[in-house]
Amino acid sequence: MILLKIQKVSTIKTFLLFVREQAKDENGRTMGFVNFGPVSFVKYEGSQPMNITWKLAHPMPSFMWHDTAKLAMS
Numbered sequence: 001m002i003l004l005k006i007q008k009v010s011t012i013k014t015f016l017l018f019v020r021e022q023a024k025d026e027n028g029r030t031m032g033f034v035n036f037g038p039v040s041f042v043k044y045e046g047s048q049p050m051n052i053t054w055k056l057a058h059p060m061p062s063f064m065w066h067d068t069a070k071l072a073m074s
Helices: 062-073
Strands: 015-019 034-045 051-056
Touching: 015 051
Parallel strands: none
Antiparallel strands: 015 034, 034 051
């Protein structure tokens, strides 16, 4: 009797979240992105546009709290 063992090869992918408050600053210059670090997928909803919920692996940078709170309220 021959036994075959099939192993699932797992591909590990790391997703990094980059965020910027707006596309341009008050002088018309392109704003830079802030790296929030690695995230893990939680859920998605809808389509066109799709909303994706991510869980941060590390706390959000403190300087982003004020602007992020404004987004959460709208």
